[in-house]
Amino acid sequence: MNLREATAEKHKIAEKMPFNQRMMQKQLSKLDYLNYINQHFEIFTAIEANDLPHPSLNRTQLITLDIEELQLELKAPNVVLNSTKLYVAYLQNLSYQDLLPHIYLNYLAVMFGGQIIKKVVPSTGNMYEFENMNEAASTIRVLQKDEWADEVNKGFDFNIAILEELELNSLSN
Numbered sequence: 384m385n386l387r388e389a390t391a392e393k394h395k396i397a398e399k400m401p402f403n404q405r406m407m408q409k410q411l412s413k414l415d416y417l418n419y420i421n422q423h424f425e426i427f428t429a430i431e432a433n434d435l436p437h438p439s440l441n442r443t444q445l446i447t448l449d450i451e452e453l454q455l456e457l458k459a460p461n462v463v464l465n466s467t468k469l470y471v472a473y474l475q476n477l478s479y480q481d482l483l484p485h486i487y488l489n490y491l492a493v494m495f496g497g498q499i500i501k502k503v504v505p506s507t508g509n510m511y512e513f514e515n516m517n518e519a520a521s522t523i524r525v526l527q528k529d530e531w532a533d534e535v536n537k538g539f540d541f542n543i544a545i546l547e548e549l550e551l552n553s554l555s556n
């Protein structure tokens with residue numbers, strides 16, 4: 384089974400999480416979306432303490448633009464969820480070789496799913512913009528290995544936990 388097939392079940396679960404379903408139906412408030420990208424900021428900051436396979440993969444500066452746009456309007460604090468702190472702590476303890484499956488997971492998520500998501504979110508969506516997207520994607524594609532399946536599935540579990548906490552957080556707002 385190739386990597387995409389071996390992780391398809393978790394992808395389906397992630398895609399069907401209530402928070403993502405509401406996102407696809409344009410039902411997220413601006414505050415919901417701000418909280419969502421704040422979690423991405425934390426994850427990408429942890430990953431980008433390391434060099435990436437291609438410079439145009441870097442997300443933190445672009446996410447900052449999206450965060451600033453919403454914060455100017457909402458004047459809301461940056462919320463970092465517990466589930467995000469757990470994933471960040473996990474990422475910070477990985478060797479570069481073990482970080483690579485999480486680079487595959489989080490960057491291709493923004494690159495592929497992101498092109499659909501960009502159209503439905505209450506944001507300019509700078510986070511989903513890539514210069515030389517095909518070239519940047521191919522630097523991940525040449526590295527990816529089918530043996531990454533367990534680690535990628537672990538990364539999906541962390542992401543699913545974050546989506547769960549985002550939904551709970553949204554209900555209590």
Ligand code: HEM
Pocket residue numbers: 386387394397398403404406407487488489491492495496497499500539542
């Ligand atoms: C609203 C939620 C999501 C939608 C609509 C979505 C949609 C997509 C689409 C259309 C593709 C490309 C087509 C395909 O290969 O089937 C894709 C690929 C991918 N998505 Fe998602 N996705 C979502 C959530 C996520 C999440 C939460 C993650 C992980 C953090 C993720 C990780 C990936 C990865 C790693 C790929 C590339 C798979 C490969 O070709 O090797 N996606 N997604």
